[in-house]
Amino acid sequence: MTDVPSSPAFGGSVEAVMEALSRERYVIDRGLATAAFLAIRLEKPLLIEGEPGCGKTEIAKALAAASGAELIRLQCYEGLDASASLYEWDYPRQLLEIRLHERDRTTAQLETEIYSERFLLRRPLLRALEGRGPVRPVLLIDELDRADEEFEGLLLEVLSEFQVTVPEIGTIRATTIPLVILTSNRTRELGDAIKRRCLYAYIGYPTADKEVEILRRRLPGLPEHFAREIAGFVQRLRGQEDLAKRPGVAETLDWAAALLALGEGSLRSVSVTETLGLLLKDARDLESYRQERLDSLLAAP
Amino acid sequence: MNRSPPFPTGARVLSRVQGFLDRLRAEGVQVGVAAGVDLGHALDLVPTLDRPAFRESCRVTLAKSPADLAKLDWVFDEYWSSPATVPVPPASEEGKVPNRRERRGSPGPMPPRARPPRTEEVREMIEGRYSPRAPPTGHALAPVSPSELRRLRSGARRFRRRVATLPGRHWHRAPTGTIDLRRTARRSLRTGGEWVELSHRDRTARRADLVVLWDVSGSMREHTGPLFALVHTLHRVIRRTRVFAFGHEIEEVSGLFQGQSYARALPELTGRLAGTGGGTQIAHCLGEFRRHWGAVLRSSTTVVIVSDGWDLGETEVLGSELERLRHQTAQVVWVNPYAAEKGFVPATAALKVALPFLDLLASPADFPRPHAPRHLGRGRSWAG
Numbered sequence: 001m002t003d004v005p006s007s008p009a010f011g012g013s014v015e016a017v018m019e020a021l022s023r024e025r026y027v028i029d030r031g032l033a034t035a036a037f038l039a040i041r042l043e044k045p046l047l048i049e050g051e052p053g054c055g056k057t058e059i060a061k062a063l064a065a066a067s068g069a070e071l072i073r074l075q076c077y078e079g080l081d082a083s084a085s086l087y088e089w090d091y092p093r094q095l096l097e098i099r100l101h102e103r104d105r106t107t108a109q110l111e112t113e114i115y116s117e118r119f120l121l122r123r124p125l126l127r128a129l130e131g132r133g134p135v136r137p138v139l140l141i142d143e144l145d146r147a148d149e150e151f152e153g154l155l156l157e158v159l160s161e162f163q164v165t166v167p168e169i170g171t172i173r174a175t176t177i178p179l180v181i182l183t184s185n186r187t188r189e190l191g192d193a194i195k196r197r198c199l200y201a202y203i204g205y206p207t208a209d210k211e212v213e214i215l216r217r218r219l220p221g222l223p224e225h226f227a228r229e230i231a232g233f234v235q236r237l238r239g240q241e242d243l244a245k246r247p248g249v250a251e252t253l254d255w256a257a258a259l260l261a262l263g264e265g266s267l268r269s270v271s272v273t274e275t276l277g278l279l280l281k282d283a284r285d286l287e288s289y290r291q292e293r294l295d296s297l298l299a300a301p
Numbered sequence: 302m303n304r305s306p307p308f309p310t311g312a313r314v315l316s317r318v319q320g321f322l323d324r325l326r327a328e329g330v331q332v333g334v335a336a337g338v339d340l341g342h343a344l345d346l347v348p349t350l351d352r353p354a355f356r357e358s359c360r361v362t363l364a365k366s367p368a369d370l371a372k373l374d375w376v377f378d379e380y381w382s383s384p385a386t387v388p389v390p391p392a393s394e395e396g397k398v399p400n401r402r403e404r405r406g407s408p409g410p411m412p413p414r415a416r417p418p419r420t421e422e423v424r425e426m427i428e429g430r431y432s433p434r435a436p437p438t439g440h441a442l443a444p445v446s447p448s449e450l451r452r453l454r455s456g457a458r459r460f461r462r463r464v465a466t467l468p469g470r471h472w473h474r475a476p477t478g479t480i481d482l483r484r485t486a487r488r489s490l491r492t493g494g495e496w497v498e499l500s501h502r503d504r505t506a507r508r509a510d511l512v513v514l515w516d517v518s519g520s521m522r523e524h525t526g527p528l529f530a531l532v533h534t535l536h537r538v539i540r541r542t543r544v545f546a547f548g549h550e551i552e553e554v555s556g557l558f559q560g561q562s563y564a565r566a567l568p569e570l571t572g573r574l575a576g577t578g579g580g581t582q583i584a585h586c587l588g589e590f591r592r593h594w595g596a597v598l599r600s601s602t603t604v605v606i607v608s609d610g611w612d613l614g615e616t617e618v619l620g621s622e623l624e625r626l627r628h629q630t631a632q633v634v635w636v637n638p639y640a641a642e643k644g645f646v647p648a649t650a651a652l653k654v655a656l657p658f659l660d661l662l663a664s665p666a667d668f669p670r671p672h673a674p675r676h677l678g679r680g681r682s683w684a685g
Contacts, residue, residue, distance in 0.1 A: 014347070014354065030353065030354075030357060031357045031360065031361075034347070034354065034357035034358060034361055035357070035360075035361040037346070038343050038346065038347075038358065038361050038362070041346050042339065042342050042343065042346075044339065049366075049367070052596070078471070079471045079472075089487075091483060091486040091487060092486065094490070095486060095489070095490070095494050098490070098493065098494045099494055102493065102494070114490075149540070185596055186596055186597070187596050187597055187599065188541065188543075188597065189543075189555070192331075192365075195365040195366075196333055196335055196336070196365075199339065199361045199362060200360075200361060200362075200364050200365050200366075200369075201360075201361060202367050202370055241588065241592065244591070244595065244625060244629070245595075284625065284628065
């Protein structure tokens, strides 16, 4: 095994990763910490799949914050292509350059000049590869399942060789290998080629204890008993089979923050009814959870 | 006290790790050489005598889906709890023991589940998952003719155009439309920066996004051959297609279609459906689909339910499940193998309940027809 550089914040162990992320108020279990540690040390991209709102994006932010690295985020969407993710030529400036020098330069000179790095607009992937410094940048490729299959093809060279080829300039190689985190909500199956290049982790819904811990870390003003009440209610709600969209941790945090802002100290039927829209994001779910069902959920042990 | 056997150290680890990889492959987890190398590198970094750390390293490097994780967990416990390497079943043609993947199809995107108990009874139960209320009848997948396949493909392409009419985020060059400033500027470089000719662009229609729910219960047995041809064609023609087989339970079988020609997929599916039988529970299966794969549904998704509508489940639940499905997706199409028959009326309880939530009730025979209605009308037959 070659001696690969790792971020100083993470030392050389899984425990160090857990501690560093804990300082960033990110509650992490050993499995995910091992995945992050191996991604750092093996310089392999980490693909994280899981339920929406359960901390896939947050871990990239926490890793960047913990190591003092720059977080470079690429939000995927249908139609994302090389010009939005990798690089693009700055056409207006190229035109201006041509106009300015059309009399004192030859065509060949102009061509060489306008296709130089000076006129290159760097998009997130290229910026991540060009990162220079003692700390590896964190590249977050978020919700990759939203992008087209063609975009996965584009990523292959970037993720396996950490280089990109710009025909007019040549191949640009990363001097500092970025820490790459890819996330997916599994709305479609990602290609085998991309999976083969990545380490893999899955984040499901947290246990009640973990959710209480998350609430306490993220909302320090929340009393312990109230955090337990909230987590217990959300856990029971998640267990309902007829929900179209189960609330994630992000929804729990929003809801708890809203209850705190309203000055609540414990779960009351009225306040739950009024704020249920923060937990349930589907109109049919909201409709079906009227007073009686909510009361039975609140009353459950 | 129940103690784990001593963990092997040194060179023995390598041979046992290799055995572990072979065991995983036999269970249908696709572990490549690169993943094995990754595990080797990972084991340099974590203490191999630390069992939880070793397990996590295996999970991170070898698994590539939630289904892989679930399999890896129980194979890990089984393999690393015994002092000797668990032998991999023989793979000779004659006495071939089908692995889990061969018996159950490709792993779907099920969330990690609790490890199943290691008993033979459970394996028997999994074998009969489609037909707990009827003996397995099997499905003989009679091949359709090449000309019929060609006609099906043409029909599927027409269907693709019909279900992909919304404008997407993609842009493409077009003779008319909005002015493409970037392309115009780039083209002007050829003429010294003069904007001699304007380029235009337009939005490309969003790609069809299809989910096929295919009833493979006993009552569908005689139609399975043509229906398989239809499902295979839809999967081949429409790139974003996921296929789920259901009867009493539902599971994803997209992997069996992936990259497989019709001729190659046919025998594999025949073997795969050998243990299926009667006892359809459509409502239950739709509920399971929503719970486990609900995230695959988008507002642009077209859901195609291929079923005869013979259902043993609760029709009220079916109504609410279909209403949800209709609410979440662009359209719901029901393909009934009997719909083309003369005098057909949707008389089964399930179809009666389903009709208000359908955009189209079609027959497999409607797909090859060149003149299908342009607009999908709710509850209308293809020909009507």
